[in-house]
Amino acid sequence: MTVTVTWYLVLAAALFSMGAAGVLIRRNALIMFMSIELMLNSVNLTFVAVSKHLGLIEGQVAALFVMVIAAAEVTVGLAIIVAIFRFRSSANVDELSELRG
Amino acid sequence: MLTLDYHALLPELIVAGTVLVTLVVDIVTRRKHLVAIIGVLGLFAAAVPILTLSFCGSLDFCSSTEASRVMFGGAYVIDGYALVLKGVFIFAGFVALLLSIGYLESDRYYEGEYYFLLVASVLGGMAMASSRDFVSMIVALELVSGPAFMLAGWRKGDARSNEASLKFFITGVIALALTLFGVSLLYGLTGTQQFDQIAVLSETVADVPLFTLAVIFIVLGFGFKVSAVPFHFWTPDTYQGAPPPVTAWLSVGSKGAGFVALLTVCYLALPAATDVWGPLIWIVAALSMTVGNVVALKQTNVMRLLGYSSIAQAGFMLAPFGAVAASGAGDLARPFQATITYFVIYAVMNLGAFGTAIIIGQRVGSYELEDWGGLSKYATGVALSLAVFFMSLAGVPPLAGWFAKFAMFRATIGVGNWWGYSIAIVAAVNAVIAFVYYAKVMKSAFFDDVPEGIDVDVAMSDAIPAPIGLAVGLAVVGVFLFGVLPGLAANVGNFSTDLLGTLGL
Numbered sequence: 001m002t003v004t005v006t007w008y009l010v011l012a013a014a015l016f017s018m019g020a021a022g023v024l025i026r027r028n029a030l031i032m033f034m035s036i037e038l039m040l041n042s043v044n045l046t047f048v049a050v051s052k053h054l055g056l057i058e059g060q061v062a063a064l065f066v067m068v069i070a071a072a073e074v075t076v077g078l079a080i081i082v083a084i085f086r087f088r089s090s091a092n093v094d095e096l097s098e099l100r101g
Numbered sequence: 102m103l104t105l106d107y108h109a110l111l112p113e114l115i116v117a118g119t120v121l122v123t124l125v126v127d128i129v130t131r132r133k134h135l136v137a138i139i140g141v142l143g144l145f146a147a148a149v150p151i152l153t154l155s156f157c158g159s160l161d162f163c164s165s166t167e168a169s170r171v172m173f174g175g176a177y178v179i180d181g182y183a184l185v186l187k188g189v190f191i192f193a194g195f196v197a198l199l200l201s202i203g204y205l206e207s208d209r210y211y212e213g214e215y216y217f218l219l220v221a222s223v224l225g226g227m228a229m230a231s232s233r234d235f236v237s238m239i240v241a242l243e244l245v246s247g248p249a250f251m252l253a254g255w256r257k258g259d260a261r262s263n264e265a266s267l268k269f270f271i272t273g274v275i276a277l278a279l280t281l282f283g284v285s286l287l288y289g290l291t292g293t294q295q296f297d298q299i300a301v302l303s304e305t306v307a308d309v310p311l312f313t314l315a316v317i318f319i320v321l322g323f324g325f326k327v328s329a330v331p332f333h334f335w336t337p338d339t340y341q342g343a344p345p346p347v348t349a350w351l352s353v354g355s356k357g358a359g360f361v362a363l364l365t366v367c368y369l370a371l372p373a374a375t376d377v378w379g380p381l382i383w384i385v386a387a388l389s390m391t392v393g394n395v396v397a398l399k400q401t402n403v404m405r406l407l408g409y410s411s412i413a414q415a416g417f418m419l420a421p422f423g424a425v426a427a428s429g430a431g432d433l434a435r436p437f438q439a440t441i442t443y444f445v446i447y448a449v450m451n452l453g454a455f456g457t458a459i460i461i462g463q464r465v466g467s468y469e470l471e472d473w474g475g476l477s478k479y480a481t482g483v484a485l486s487l488a489v490f491f492m493s494l495a496g497v498p499p500l501a502g503w504f505a506k507f508a509m510f511r512a513t514i515g516v517g518n519w520w521g522y523s524i525a526i527v528a529a530v531n532a533v534i535a536f537v538y539y540a541k542v543m544k545s546a547f548f549d550d551v552p553e554g555i556d557v558d559v560a561m562s563d564a565i566p567a568p569i570g571l572a573v574g575l576a577v578v579g580v581f582l583f584g585v586l587p588g589l590a591a592n593v594g595n596f597s598t599d600l601l602g603t604l605g606l
Contacts, residue, residue: 009289016282023275032271039278043285050289059288065236066281069243073274076250080270083254084263 008049015042027094029081033074040070109170109179111150112187113231116224119143123220127213136213137202140220144195147227148188155184175295176234185441185593186230186361189448190354194223196452196572197350200459203566204346215255218248222354229358233369234295235284238362239277242326245358246273249351253343265342269351272325272335280322286315296370303373316374319366320381326359329419330388333412337400340408345462348404349455352411353448360418360444367426368433379426386423387524389416390531397538403458403468406538410494411451413535417505418443420524421512428520438595439512445593446505446583453576454490457483460569464560470542474549479557483565484546486573493580495539496532501583506532508591 015038022035044063051059107114119140127136170179198219225244232238250273254266288294290312291302306312321332328336340348367378393413400406421436458468460483465472477484493500506528513525551557583589 012285016278019278020275023271029267029271036271036274036278039275040281043278043281046282046285046289050285053289054292056292058294059285062236062285062288062294065240069239069277072243072247073277076247077270077274080250080254080263080266083257084267087260087263 005049005053008045012042012045012049015039015045027092029084029092033077033081037070037074040066040073106170106172106179108150109154109172112147112154112191113224113227115143115147115150116191116220116227119147120217120221120224123213123217127217133212134202136216137198140198140216141195143220144191144198144223148191151184151188151191154179155181173237175297176237177231178233179231182441183230185445186357187227189357189445190223190226190230193350193353193357193448193452194219194226196456196576197346197354199568199572200346200349200456201344202568204344204459204463204569211255215252218252219350222248222252222350226354226358226361229361232365233297235288236294238365239281239284242280242358242362243277245355246277246326249347249355252347253339253351255344255347259342261342262344263342265339268335269339269343272332276322276325276332278322279318279325283315283318283322286311286318290315296366299370300372303371307373312374313377316371316377317381319371320363320378323359323363323366324385327356327363327415327419328359328412329385329415330392330412331385333389333393336412337405337408340411341402341404341468345404345455345459345468348407349452349459352407352451352455356411356415357444357448360415360440364422364437364440367422368437375426375429379423379429381423382419383423383427383520383524386416386419387527389413389419390528391416394531394534394538398534398541400538401470403462403470403473403542406470406542407451407454407458410535410538413531414447414451414494416531417509417528418447420528421509421516424513424516424521424524428516428518435515436512438591439508442508442591442593443505446501449576449579449583450490450493450501453486453573453580454494456569456573456576457487457490460565460573461487463563465555466560470545472552472555473542473545474555475551476546478551479561486577487546488543489577489580491539491542493584495536499581499584501580504583504587504591507587 019035019038019042022038023032026032026035044066047059047063047066051057051063119142122143123136123139126139127133130136172178198216201215201219222245225241225246225248228241229238229245232241250266250270253269254263256262284294287299287303290306290309291299293299293302303312325332325335339351343351363382367382371378390413393409393411393416397406397409397413400409418440421439425433425436461473461476461480462468464480464483465476476487489500493502496502496506509528510525513521513528515521
């Protein structure tokens, strides 16, 4: 049995859905953050799989760009979470309810 | 051999240089407003090549007389559309910087880094306007958003600022992931990232369900960025919690980048999918106008009110765009022009509104509407400028807002079928609702009594910081200029329609 590009795409879709579900269900900012990383990495998997299948290099280049962006986002996101954690000793997003209306 | 058109890239190069210089100067000096001055001068300098590029045809030294300059294999294009939007981003960055100078000095936060991040965000907006492929567009979009996430949480010691930042960040990154997933699927179907090639190649795959899915993902992702309903929930919280000058930048710069992305991608890359994104944007526009305006009615905090108002304004901007695409027929140039005209005017009046709100906030010490009572009795000039911007947002002639609304109605009705008429009716009803809450702010400022907690002498003890005064003054001039000479705004809109030229329309 050969592994075709479809397998990769199905795996990527599954990872993306798991990430999306994680963001929606989990309430800990760190776990939400990890779920978002999962979504971004499923994008990478799609890019690389498709790029290999089509025999084009652009998709792999795009995957590198996505990695760089994801790394930058991690830096910013963790800084924000640390700032909040110092205040409340908790990373639960449901407790963030100062702003409403 | 890669040849670069340095004249065309000059605005970006100047701003990129400014970003680096601000960072270095911040290290070597203790006088932090030097950093701000460098930022302001840098943005000012970047506006010069934008002008020479715009009037390239009538200048001797201009090497290329072509309207559009294409670089990096078509991934980066400088045309009228890009120049207009770069001008708007530079103006917005300029005003946001001026607003920040007075604000940060009063608060003693990390000043130097703040200006560095703000200018970096402006650079992202400028790159965004020229991006014609998905990789450069996504990088530009994140260059706008990344610094903005940090700026929103700038007041580290304030729990509300932290919360604003986290909410903005999480929705922003989810939006990024959605867009990117759509882009990766689109790449799988067409084998290219470049908009013009996608437009050609996607015609063969227009019937594939995966293509529809990809388009929906991309449009939804950008929907978060422009804070259109139902992806708006972060907007009021972030606008209220973030430092006010940052909010001013978010409402024009970050939102504008989302608009640019949406317009460019939908018109250039996805003309084969108008039957997918047309109705989608139509619904989103109608919902944004209605929800934004209705919820704004009961707001008591002016920053939140402006947040909901900006959601509603996004709806007005999307209306002509959705109507013409949903009906699948008609001249694209007019709705396109209407959207750009609306955006340019919105940028000027919204920045002015935030600037005035910041002045009042510093005087009164609060953004709660009840504390703003009787403003005209002790700060007449500020109250009048508040009236100018809020009435402009409501669309009262002769202020600029009326022409934005006029262009929007003309374009939606001009579609000539029920997609256009129905959204014009929704917009008309909403324009009336919007007037109610803008007028509520006016009533508070002009007719209510000064509340007991406000000590007028304390409130008026400091003069308005000169940079903030300059920023608001510029916006007042802009609002009157565009309002009295609507041809000016229309020309700006016309100038930008050469994006459509590349579509062969």
